[in-house]
Amino acid sequence: MEAGTGVFSEIIDGDVYKYYSEGEWKVSNSGKTVSIINPTTRKTQYKVQVACTQEEVNSVMECSKKAQKSWAKTPLWKRAELLHKAAAILKEHKNPISECLVKEIAKPAKDAITEVVRSGDLVSYCAEEGVRILGEGKFLLSDSFPGNERTKYCLTSKIPLGVVLAIPPFNYPVNLAVSKIAPALIAGNSLILKPPTQGAVAALHMVHCFHLAGFPKGLISCVTGKGSEIGDFLTMHPAVNCISFTGGDTGITISKKASMIPLQMELGGKDACIILEDADLDLAASNIVKGGFSYSGQRCTAVKVVLVMESVADELVKKVNEKIAKLTVGPPEDDCDITPVVTESSANFIEGLVTDAKQKGAMFCQVYKREGNLIWPLLLDNVRPDMRIAWEEPFGPVLPVIRISSVEEGIHHCNASNFGLQGCVFTRDINKAILISDAMEAGTVQINSAPARGPDHFPFQGLKDSGIGSQGITNSISMMTKIKSTVINLPSPSYTMG
């Protein structure tokens, strides 16, 4: 089945995709649309509605508030049952959804399928985890605090926050949407999704799978439009009780504007890969290539700078270059390793970093080549700290190598970054690895493997400008709840068996 056909024909009106509110697919009164440009053909692939009007957003909010009230009264097992159903429908329709990922964000076809299947698994896992952790609370006794007798019993439980606003980025528009939707729903919240422009159509198909599962009207809504146009109205809306955002620096702006509500922010990274003299260089080289160039480097946890000890640098660079030479470059439909980057402006930004590095004397291991949005993989050796690429996130298939003469120098570079998402270290000495992991200011450090977000139940968080709070299924469920206590006061102390 193709995108927009069969069960999905309901979500499209002519050639424009609708938005989703009050359990229905609707055409916005704004009368405006935005074109989604296929990164490979650079032609319009799909159209979605621009900025639903403020009245439409207000009505989405009202409806979401109302739906949440009755959802919070729906038994946990029933919420879980619906999530399991949605997960199965999502997996069943992996083909049309992955087709959108290929055409909207040039994700290699195989990876696009993996994203949808992984998303279904995430939703199911979340339902199971929710049933366990939300079914438990705490029981506290007053006499453990000095001066108290056992006259108070405190019962705590986790309650929903209300309306959760989810804003995912373009690179995993399905997976990073469900990683917010599923925890929000299992915890008893309603959810409003604002998908990225590139990736919006994949997200709308995914939302329709939740619709088909039969969630109550208004519990899930999906509002399309440019972040720059409707972003502020959504993120500053008084009805929103929690924002879960994944993306770039926009998250910093949102966190400054948002009101006093819980924020989950997963932002950019400049994940460093430190290679010691005793490292298994073959293992390191394959992880650098996989970590640095998968999905053309457009991953928050991509290896974004290699910090290698001078004594093994020549050998490592040689091994990495041999592997880069084997990467296939071309369209996502052919499952090429390197596919066009998401937009022309991204390609121009990447080119700017490459030009800066060239002017400042970096060594090019390959010839720089670009056709449209397609950039061939490039390793830049002998990068120095005065080059932009040493610090900035290219979000493309360009990887800098900085040669270091001590571990301290590597840690210093890593910690001087504003980002602190993940990092990795390659060594056969586990004691050194632990010391380095502790010294690196990053939310997660991988030992002998490239940075990675999954498996999706692991905690995932960034320090400094890389984020607020922690994701991962369990942490996201907890983050989308609040603790509520009920205290039973006894007229006189009561001790068990007393």
Ligand SMILES: NC(=O)c1ccc[n+]([C@@H]2O[C@H](COP(=O)([O-])OP(=O)(O)OC[C@H]3O[C@@H](n4cnc5c(N)ncnc54)[C@H](O)[C@@H]3O)[C@@H](O)[C@H]2O)c1
């Ligand atoms: N830490 C993580 O978990 C993680 C994961 C994936 C990507 N990322 C980061 O995301 C970035 C790439 O993704 P991107 O280009 O889609 O990021 P982006 O910040 O440009 O956009 C993210 C989302 O925010 C929306 N948006 C834009 N302006 C807005 C506004 N004013 N108000 C509300 N929403 C607004 C966009 O439409 C999109 O849905 C990279 O920096 C990458 O490192 C981080």
